[in-house]
Amino acid sequence: MCGIAGWVGDWGDRPRQEAEGLLAAMTETLRHRGPDDRGLHLDRDVGLGHRRLSIIDLEGGRQPMASEDGSVLVVFNGEIYNFLELRSDLARAGRRFRTRSDTEVLLVLYEECGEAMLERLNGMFAFALWDARRRRLFAARDRSGKKPFYYAQAGGLFLFASELKALLRHPAVTAEIDPVALAQYLAFEYVPSPRSILAGVRKLPAATALTVAPGAEPRLRRYWSPRYAGRGERVDEETAARRVEALVDDAVRLRLISDVPLGVFLSGGLDSSAVVAMMSRHVPAGDIHSFSIGFRETSFDESEHARSVARHFGTRHHEEILDARGLMAILPEVIAGLDEPFADPSIVPTFLLSRFTRGHVKVALGGDGADELFGGYPTFVAERLAPLYDRVVPRWMDRLAAAAAAHLPVSHRNMSADFLLRQFLRGTFRGPAERHLAWLGAFTDDLRAEIQHRDPAGPHGPEDIYETARAAMADTRSDDPMQRVLHLYFALYLQDDILFKVDRASMLNSLEVRAPFLDVRVVEAVMGLPSRLKVRGRRLKVLLRRILLGRVPRSVLARPKKGFGVPVGRWIRDDLREEVSEVLSASRLRRAGLFSAEGVQRLLDEHLSGRRNHRKPLWALYMFEKWRDTWLRPARA
Secondary structure, three states, X not given: OEEEEEEEXXXXXXXXXXXXXXHHHHHHOOHHHOEOEEEEXXXXXXXXXXXXXXXXXXXXXXXXXXXXXXXXXXXXXXXXXXXXXXXXXXXXXXXXXXXXXXXXXXXXXXXXXXXXXXXXXXXXXXXXXXXXXXXXXXXXXXXXXXXXXXXXXXXXXXXEEOOHHHHHOOOOOXXXXXXXHHHHHHHHOOOOXXXXXXXXXXXXXXXXXXXXXXXXXXXXXXXXXXXXXXXXXXXXXXXXXXXXXXXXHHHHHHOOOOOOOEEEEOOOOHHHHHHHHHHOOOOOHHHOEEEEEEEOOHHHOOHHHHHHHHHHHOOEEEEEEEOHHHHHHHHHHHHHHOOOOOOOOOHHHHHHHHHHHHOOOOEEEOOOOHHHHHOOOHHHHHHHHHHHHXXXXXXXXXXXXXXXXXXXXXXXXXXXXXXXXXXXXXXOOOOHHHHHHHHHOOOOHHHHXXXXXXXXXXXXXXXXXXXXXXXXXXXXXXXXXXXXXXXXXXXXXXXXXXXXXXXXXXXXXXXXXXXXXXXXXXXXHHHOOOHHHOEEOOEEOHHHHHHHOOOOOHHHHHOOOOOXXXXXXXXXXXXOHHHHHHHOOHHHHHHHOOEOHHHHHHHHHHHHHOOOOOHHHHHHHHHHHHHHHHHXXXXXX
């Protein structure tokens, strides 16, 4: 995996040495993404920077890489899993290759096919390709959004980078908060594409290509769209299971191609167990290195399940057990690495798992994407219940139920009954998109309006906050409501929460993580299946469980989804009590002028006293303020 940065346009009156220094500084901020090598290219029209994590063709894959005649250059972050197949096709067409790298395949494929090359790529990628003949930059991001791409237009330049922090090194990029993005962060716990937390910076959405010439506006084009099955489509379940199993198996096989050692994340859940099951068909079990993180807090611990799967397949299992002190010790390092606010606390154990894994291997496979494709979240069951609840329960009774639930005894155990009930009631009497964001996110509209100053619902309207979510649900081209919900999770939660988390946590430790379930063939095949093969009544991941029946321990198939939970509610009351109270103190909040000091103090008092569980909004506020301390103030200084 790698980091890319650069610009298109004339750098103006700056001496060349100064412009080269700026490009080098932007690239150097991405060292963690690629500690093995660095490359720069600079001329009057374009600057390209690259940091390399060497995985394939360790000697020949240096970047920026130029075409044979030097007219096309590329910087590339990711892996093209079908590059050997593409290389063979191009060789038969008479094209020559100087290296064994997938980067050169990108170059030659562009020369052969132009922008249509994207239709043939199966991989995770974000790349920027400079075509000197046409004097334009062509950039693209993979279909699921596994690899990031930020961009901005400032100072007469089009600037781009793998991470926001690289753009902030350029003096033309200003660190001004986008109030709509802040409202989205409070509602979602992350900033959904295409916005970023900064007003002048955007994220290229998944499955989108971009072209830009010096001095011109960028032109964006969606090159792939999902196609979900409708309500009436009929598919034989056994036939579907055999086809999807074969595709997942081949996706795993392709992701085992590497010139360095690799392993697999193993939680003991259905998704990671499926990946290990497929790996064991292609690699001797004793050669599979599996990695897991356990917790001393029993309601959050899954280590015994991971050990059970490891014993079943005979993997070389590596395990680390953590307590609150161990997690807390790493929190400042995680916060320092997040250049965009992010409130999913599972990034902390994901960071630790990545660091632990990187001590043994350079590449790991994971189960990301299976929940969104096959229907694995408890909220999909809640989606079946919520419309019925809305029809049967009067509004006044709903408000009474919410008030009663608010007075239930507070538990900080993982997925406790009181937490689940309160979250469910937050989503009642709402539209589908808002309902799921209320279930997953930190702030309801009412609470956000109470807390956030300069609320964008005034000049911009509430549509700005939920427009991305509603557009995602409309994008399925299906008349099945459950398919629309599945795509909401695929397009938003997967892209900007799960994949953001895994990318940042792994790249901060220079580890590459591969996701077989997000192979484009698997994605399209599963999207094209009826929703009854995914969610059926209270049963989740119906088809995936059928595929794995008899292949993994029965205990794995019977387990409910648990997730990578972190006891932040207890942290805020105990280990982080003084820290959170200081960061969210009235004096600090009043100086910043973004949040109501009185409203935040009420949340904090109720949580610390044990009267309410406000862990999600308090954690979101805490992480935002720590981000602001780390990135916004130094940038302005």
